[in-house]
Amino acid sequence: MKVKVMLLAYIYSCSEKTGHSLKRFQNRSVAVWIRVKSIFRRFSLFRKSDGHIKKNQSIRSLKAFISEDKDEKVTPEKFEFKATEIPLKPCSVLQIKDYIQTDMLKEAYLNLLSLHLELKLEQSALGEGESHSNLVNKEKDLNLLYDALRDKMSVIVCNSSALPSCNKELLVYVATIILEEEKRRGEPGAMQGWREAWKDAVLYGVRDSLKKVPLDSREKNASWLAVHLEHLGKAVVEDLQRVKTELLSSYPADFNVFETYVSCHHEAVGEHLKRLLEKVTELKDYYALLDFIIHSYPSDLQDHQRALIMEEDLNKIQTSYCHCQKEDFKLELENFIILETEAWKKKKSPEITEDGFLTSKIHMDICQLIVSYAGNLEKIDENLGKSVVSSCLEELNPFYTRFEKEFSQHTVSLLTSDLLDCCLWVEYHITYINSFSSLKENLQCHKESCSAQVEKLEKEVDGLTQRLRQTLMDHFKSELKPYMDGMMTKKWLKTDEDFKEVISRVENYSGLCKSMRAPSAQIFVNDVHYYVAKEYVSQLMKKKYSCKKPKNEDAAIKLKEQWNELRKLFVQMGSSLKWLYPLGNYLSDIIGTEIEKNIKDLLHPLVSNYPDISKKQLSAVLSFRDNGFSLEKHNVINHFTVLKRDAGNTNHEHSFFTDIE
Structure with a gap:
């Protein structure tokens, strides 16, 4: 009132x-x-x-x-x-x-x-x-x-x-x-x-x-961003704690004070992170940023209407992280090559596992590196982890090419040195055949998430190991060729000198094959067996020598003995080309048969098991037995022609004579 x-x-x-x-x-x-x-x-x-x-x-x-x-x-x-x-x-x-x-x-x-x-x-x-x-x-x-x-x-x-x-x-x-x-x-x-x-x-x-x-410079503190984000997170927590304990009582309930402060912190932190992103160039800093955004920043502060930062900015960070991670991985791969190169220069012998296989740590280092990348990202984002693994797997493809080039350039000199260096050269090849085969096996764990990349890598590894095996085979062939050229000659009938050299080199490679892992070891043994058999038989086709009676019987005996010795050696080596074993006996029987007309009876098993043998090749075998013309020899050839005609063009499981020139 x-x-x-x-x-x-x-x-x-x-x-x-x-x-x-x-x-x-x-x-x-x-x-x-x-x-x-x-x-x-x-x-x-x-x-x-x-x-x-x-x-x-x-x-x-x-x-x-x-x-x-x-x-x-x-x-x-x-x-x-x-x-x-x-x-x-x-x-x-x-x-x-x-x-x-x-x-x-x-x-x-x-x-x-x-x-x-x-x-x-x-x-x-x-x-x-x-x-x-x-x-x-x-x-x-x-x-x-x-x-x-x-x-x-x-x-x-x-x-x-x-x-x-x-x-x-x-x-x-x-x-x-x-x-x-x-x-x-x-x-x-x-x-x-x-x-x-x-x-x-x-x-x-x-x-x-x-x-x-606090925000240190990169020059002052290598962990500048990780430290800053830790302080930033604590500052956000402390600010909101003060709001909850001291400011709420100063406002009516409909002001929604705490929610407002949460939203404002959310917006301010997002703006701050976008400014920080402009300064980030290193992998560890991208990781620190992603870890803070996705993992460390409290989900309680997340604005339900939007993410902490815009999706396009998060994608930008993730893309930059993957690119940076890929470059880091590429650099690490180059370092692995440098380490291996130092070992080659020092002629360091490869390591041997407990089960006797030659090995290098390169495949373990690569796998551990990829696993560490993926493991670091598991707690942040599973999809990002898959992206990083995928980019690393893609980078392995050009790595194989670079490695193969460096390996060839730095080890070829070993072949021009002494016998020990030549053996070391062979050991190096077996080492990396083993290591990259193991890498292929270890990468299978990523096949479910990165099937396309793993399948491509499998082809790349198979190609690399095949080329390494082929290089070994080429070297083996070059070693064997001079002694194989001495087979089926007059000298060959008198001495076993060349054959012993062949056996010696096969035995050397047999020992080395024991240090090679499956399946490469089996493939290589089979390749060696096939080559030795082919080269040995091909000497009969070159018409370098004709035995004539009674030397054809001596030649047949020698051929059978040597073939059986080779057979015994390849059985010990574990060759799976068992279909080659009868061939030497078939040829020996043809060469050593006293009565020429009886050769017709020996043709059927030969043609049945080796249908790709040609008329020209059979004629060369008969010529080695006796290069003179006879009616019986003519009848043998005609009989062979009939057998080939009756056999028709049926596909056979194996080919052999087709590869003999």
Whole structure:
């Protein structure tokens, strides 16, 4: 009642100055009075509240912290003024401005309300068509003061992120003023966007807080980014802990203070990470960034409407990581080649496993490197791990080519040196046949996730090991050829010198084959067996010598003995070409048969088991037996022709004579 009387007195005094009747102002002020009464009913004195910051340095502790119910119960009355606190006469504009500058928000805002009411009453007192320049200036002053007040409130909110306990009472004033101004929304001259300005101020404060997180230069600290992100995570946790324990009591529940701060931290951290990304060039830093975004940054802070950073930015980081990882892997592969090269230069003997196989650590190093890459990313992102493994597998393809080139260039000189170096050259080839075969087996674990890359690698490894085996075979052939050329000659009948050399070299390779892993060992043994058999038999086709009686019987005996010796050796070596074993006996029987016409009886098993033998080749065998012409020899050839015709063009499991020139 007292307030009403005082207000009416003020209205009356205004009417006296302007010459208008009290009744006119009473009628116009009823609505204003009802509004003022409603305003003051919703305000009350501010109340201080103490907060306590719980120290917890681990970013992963935030989830438990957020789930704790520590919210202070806030009553609506806390954000209301008493009706009697509005001054009947506002203080000067300069005084209100001083209140704002000195953080006296309550005094500033109550006087602004009084000034606002005074302006409305004075505007209402003017008649239609009347104007007063003082009122225009007063309205400008009022708007400027409101702008200044909102700016000051933004500064207070912004600073509260760093020093919440120092601003708790001021924040209550901020919240109360915002609530009141939102009630005035839609009124003529009312200032809009108070809640939005508050949210912007929260964001600015969070940004300023994150700018204070220590950030060393790359030159000063190699782990600059990982250390910074650790500090950043802790800063986020500590900021939100302060919000929960100290700021919630300064706002009404509908402000959703904690959720707002979480969202602002989310946005500010995302902006900060995008700026950091511009400085990242190394693999470890990309990893630190991904680990923070996907794994370390608390999921509780994730904005449900969006990711921490835009998907395109995350894809950019992941792509850059894969590229950087691939370059790192490529560099490591080059280092492996350098290490192997040093061993070749020093003529270092290869290592031998417990089960007797020659080996190099190169395949283990490669596999361990890929596994370590994938293992590091398992906790971050499974798909990213697959992408990295895939890129590494792709990089192995050109690596095989580079390795093969370097290996050939750095080891070829061993062949021009002594016998020990030649043996070392062979051991090196077996070593890498074993190692890359093992690499192929070990990479099978990635076949499910990277099937295309693994299948391509299998072909590459098979090609490399095949070329290494072929190089060994070419060397073996070059060693054997001079002695094979001495077979089926007059000298051959008299001495076993050349044959013994053949046996000696086969035995040497037999010992080396024991240090070669399957299946390469089996393939190589079969290749050696096939070549020796082919070269031995081909000497019969070259018409270098004709035995004639009785030397053909001696030649047959020698051929059978040597063939059986070779057979015994290849059985010991584990050759699977058992179909070659009867051939020597068939040829020996033809050469040693005393009666020429009986040769026809020996042709059937020969043609049946080796249908690719030609008429020319059979004639060469007969010529070795006796190069003279006879009717019986002619009949043998005709019989052979019939056998070949009856056999037809049926495909045979094996071919042999086709490869003999």
